[in-house]
Amino acid sequence: MTNIGIFDSGLGGVAVLNELAKKNKANYFYLGDNLRVPYGNRSKTEITSFATDIVNYLESYDIDYYIIACNTISVTCKDYLREKFKKEFITIADVAIEAASGFEGDYLTLATKATIDSHYYKKALEARKDCKVYESKAIDLVNLIESGILEGATLNDSLDEYLSIANEKKILNIILACTHYPIIKDRIKERLNYEANIIDPALYLAEKIVTEDAQNRVNIFMTKKSDETRDLIDKIMDVDYKLSFIGGL
Numbered sequence: 001m002t003n004i005g006i007f008d009s010g011l012g013g014v015a016v017l018n019e020l021a022k023k024n025k026a027n028y029f030y031l032g033d034n035l036r037v038p039y040g041n042r043s044k045t046e047i048t049s050f051a052t053d054i055v056n057y058l059e060s061y062d063i064d065y066y067i068i069a070c071n072t073i074s075v076t077c078k079d080y081l082r083e084k085f086k087k088e089f090i091t092i093a094d095v096a097i098e099a100a101s102g103f104e105g106d107y108l109t110l111a112t113k114a115t116i117d118s119h120y121y122k123k124a125l126e127a128r129k130d131c132k133v134y135e136s137k138a139i140d141l142v143n144l145i146e147s148g149i150l151e152g153a154t155l156n157d158s159l160d161e162y163l164s165i166a167n168e169k170k171i172l173n174i175i176l177a178c179t180h181y182p183i184i185k186d187r188i189k190e191r192l193n194y195e196a197n198i199i200d201p202a203l204y205l206a207e208k209i210v211t212e213d214a215q216n217r218v219n220i221f222m223t224k225k226s227d228e229t230r231d232l233i234d235k236i237m238d239v240d241y242k243l244s245f246i247g248g249l
């Protein structure tokens with residue numbers, strides 16, 4: 001049996017978990033810290049400390065390896081977590097960069113403030129190939145999604161602002177560099193005035209993991225009880241799961 005620990009600041013990683021569990025059977029232990037979401041506007045010290053709390057919680061499940069289903073945590077403290085817990089941590093950000101580099105043309109990285117400020121995607125892609133990487137900080141998208149605002153004028157106004165550079169320059173590839181964004185992928189498509197190649201890293205991550213377990217056991221732990229969260233998880237998940245609200249770390 002393979003025990004896989006997977007985590008995010010909130011709901012975004014649930015979409016990653018869904019893709020993984022559809023393709024590979026394993027014992028999944030997912031933690032979403034929706035009590036303290038969003039992480040993307042926080043300091044490096046805070047993000048590192050919160051990520052450490054998450055892994056400390058998951059460690060009691062005899063985890064074989066971890067998947068950081070959060071770009072913000074990936075680019076902020078993956079090396080710290082590897083060093084501290086002496087385990088393998090696969091990051092959504094590195095899988096995304098590898099997948100994205102296979103496409104022709106320029107890129108827009110759509111991500112949280114912390115991810116954009118790190119310029120992790122820009123540096124990695126521009127070092128790998130001849131391309132230009134534009135960046136857009138989508139400051140309030142995570143909050144909107146966590147509150148269940150998945151359509152409507154408020155969301156559209158935000159998207160129009162964050163996608164304006166893409167609409168202006170018709171950037172060929174748009175990387176959804178925050179795991180929350182695939183939840184509103186169709187809305188993103190609608191707000192573009194051209195057809196872009198929208199890259200959802202979760203799909204590539206699911207291809208990368210191989211397990212040999214005969215059955216799936218999917219446990220989802222969320223730190224804050226909320227009906228919106230329960231409903232959204234239900235909407236996202238295509239496989240059976242057990243949801244527990246653990247009330248903080």
Ligand code: DGL
Pocket residue numbers: 008009010012013037038039040041069070071072073112115142177178179180
């Ligand atoms: N899903 C997280 C990411 O991929 C969102 C971070 C946040 O909480 O702001 O970056």
